[in-house]
Amino acid sequence: MSTRIGEKKNKVNVGGETKGLSQGQIVRKRFLGHTAAVVSMVVFIAVVLLAFTSIGYAGIPGWWKWDYVETPTLATPNGAPTWTLPFNFGDHPFGQDRVGRDLFAMTMRGAQLSLIIMFIIGTIGGIIGVVVGGVSGYFRGWVEAVLMRLTDVIIIIPLLILAAVLGTVGSELSGRGTFFDAIFGGSAGIILLGVFIGLVIWTGLARLVRGEFLSLREREFVDAARIAGASNSRIIFKHILPNAVGVIIVNTTLVMASAILLESGLSFLGLGVQPPDISLGNLISQNQAAFATRPWLFWWPGLFIVIICLSINFIGDGLRDAFDPRQKKFNAKKAAEPKKPA
Template sequence: MTSNNPNPGPEVAFKLAANAKETEGLSLGKIVWGRFVRHKAAMVSAVVLAVTIVVVLSSIGVGPIPGWWRWGPTDIDPTIVNGGRPTMAWDGLFPTFGEHPFGQDQIGRDVFARTMQGAQVSLLVMFLMGIIATAVGVAIGAFSGFYRGRTDFTLQRVTEVFIAIPTIVVTAVIGHKYGADNPALFGIVLGLLLWPGLARLVRAEYLSLREREFVDAARVAGASDRAVMFKHILPNAIGVVIVNATLLMATATILEAALSFLGFGIQPPNVSLGQLINEYQTSFSTRPWLFWWPGIFIIIFALTINLIGDGLRDAFDPRQRRVPKTREMNKKAVTKAETEVAQ
């Protein structure tokens, strides 16, 4: 039978007091960072993603900046080493990379360099899409939720039109026509098509936050509508924005890889991870390692970004407060008692 006593028990009250003391005097940013750091999967994913991005950008270089890897994506080694198989191996606890760690394709090109180039293009598409979709979604959702009325009605009808647009068909047409010349255009088109979900979430946040006391205080102080929307309300809705932006970027990675694999995304001579799998699909039975590395990098990008998004969601959610375990409380009590005895 549930008790109707509004006062919590001593153990619950102690836990809540300990949690409040843990965050006492901390800013929202520090509280969110502390929760995110305690999310082990998100932290491991952040480290793996950061290391992967550094390797991808530094290995073959970016634009005129040279990289540290000796082979370029288009360089051909006339000597097929080890039958084209990967030369990377383990010597005890340390790996040895050899001449072509990811192997070679049929004409002697280094698969490591080509995979790095494909990963760079996939990262470009992913970040462009995330930035554009976030900017458009936040702007549409903010104006819609803040002004309501006719503005809300009009913007929601526009949102519904974009939801009805078949994203795969439009991006397939753009990729097939312009994918060989400008991969960045592919990411821009994805960003202009995938913002409606974020816009609706931001609108819901603004509809709730615009009724809060701090908004009335800002208006009394003479703040303009734009200042209220983007300087006062947006910081309080930033959790929803960041979490969904990361999930959109993971979606863009999978969508770009799928379209490129089908031949409707990034086109040669440009290279993406999905396009590499499409190019080497006839070698599946004879040179399966040509599939391994692009597929592994697709999984790394999609999985780590999703886990980072989960960690950010838990960090920004006020219901995800960390309550100390009984073992931790007992340990603190014993330490405090020992300190008092020593004094």
């Protein structure tokens, strides 16, 4: 009887026919119903495409005529932007630095490296945080004690200082003929910087996931699965993890947003991406003395940092609403009903 009721609830009438919505359709409709997340997704994709297609990447040429290392003559006094409203971009729409390098090309290169580091940090930090938090929250006992004490040790060390030390180690290991250069080539320093920061940024996510697992492991549906003979791995992946996905997604995106800010801060201090490469924070650091006379050197790198961080946060919020089965904002029956003709 309960099975038939459950099946009936998952079915809706569309055009006179009984049709059920799959989980993927529900997730898609929920996400598309989140206006801020959809707009942020479009903006974020536009930033990624602009950064990687304009100046090219990994030997693939781009459509922009200047490279981030070229030094053409100054097109305007003091290297001011040639962009005039509405659509007259000129040769250097973002302006030029004191030696003539095109700021648009440098900003795109900085966005490339910042995005790469952000994804590396988010992936590594997210995986470690979910594994440590989930294992400690589900198994409890000595496993929880060991993992949480390890988390506490990393938490008490200031993140910026620890990331700076590890980032410096990564810079020292790259560019000196080590096996890191043989594996990663010219991107060794960037990859290592992202890996090292990812190894220390997961602590907050681990604590939140642990709390969520502690709560969910005591729920009735977990007890029912355990009585039915389900293994620990099945309970974790089939029952607990889907209900914790909202917390995981939101906080992973927060980790990614804080990662790009941390990388920018390290590069601003000279401990992140090293010259001749460029990151958005590195650009701000290089031009900090020109803030009063050439403020456009700060506008564009800072604007891209803000856009990327806000987009990631809103996308995470939309994914949380879409994947979390406890969200009540979406009505599957109402969404599947045909619209009445005007």
